[in-house]
Amino acid sequence: MLAFANTSANRFRFKNVNCGTLAVDDAGHRPCWLANLFRWEDTMGRQDHMEIKSLEDLLLQQLEGLYDAEARWLDQLPSVAECVENESLRSALAEQSAETSQQINRLENAFALTGLNPRRKRCEAMKGLIRECQQVVAAAADPHVKDAAVIAAIQKIKHYEIAAYGATRNFAMRCEQVGIADLMQQSLDEEGDADQALTSLAEKIVNANAARI
Numbered sequence: 001m002l003a004f005a006n007t008s009a010n011r012f013r014f015k016n017v018n019c020g021t022l023a024v025d026d027a028g029h030r031p032c033w034l035a036n037l038f039r040w041e042d043t044m045g046r047q048d049h050m051e052i053k054s055l056e057d058l059l060l061q062q063l064e065g066l067y068d069a070e071a072r073w074l075d076q077l078p079s080v081a082e083c084v085e086n087e088s089l090r091s092a093l094a095e096q097s098a099e100t101s102q103q104i105n106r107l108e109n110a111f112a113l114t115g116l117n118p119r120r121k122r123c124e125a126m127k128g129l130i131r132e133c134q135q136v137v138a139a140a141a142d143p144h145v146k147d148a149a150v151i152a153a154i155q156k157i158k159h160y161e162i163a164a165y166g167a168t169r170n171f172a173m174r175c176e177q178v179g180i181a182d183l184m185q186q187s188l189d190e191e192g193d194a195d196q197a198l199t200s201l202a203e204k205i206v207n208a209n210a211a212r213i
């Protein structure tokens with residue numbers, strides 16, 4: 001049954017087959033196994049089915065994904081900052097909060113240039129990267145070693161954002177959306193600077209402290 005429902009074409013065929021009276025009991029309820037299967041189908045459809053109609057559509061979806069990613073990271077930053085030992089790292093995270101708010105503003109300005117309202121598209125990559133960061137924050141570890149691990153987790157997030165902003169800038173250029181490309185470039189530069197600052201902090205202080213444990 002699972003293999004049968006493994007492609008979107010088959011999913012639709014299966015749905016049609018079960019639209020008749022066999023799909024419900026006398027009270028109008030679906031049998032439990034069928035209700036579960038429909039729920040599974042719905043989940044699969046929402047998560048796996050993606051339609052990209054054009055490069056303009058792709059650009060918009062990139063903006064929506066970044067808008068979601070930045071909002072998620074902004075929510076998370078205070079709890080990460082609370083758990084770090086190194087004062088310079090805590091300051092760097094406070095700076096990141098301010099930059100992330102600014103990047104969200106830029107994305108809202110980019111949406112305004114498209115004539116559409118800002119909208120979030122769930123960013124699975126950022127969800128996973130934040131989950132990993134949360135695991136590091138909650139880990140039983142020496143505080144100095146944990147700081148080193150936190151920097152590594154944040155740099156993975158920075159590298160994801162660098163890739164996303166770079167691609168979005170390029171799509172904007174190709175779509176002749178120069179204003180959006182400029183906004184993406186500003187955030188791309190900020191992400192790159194933040195990544196380099198974290199590398200410097202790790203190499204000069206945090207990793208050295210962790211190595212003494």
Ligand SMILES: [Fe+2]
Pocket residue numbers: 070099100103161191
């Ligand atoms: Fe960011």
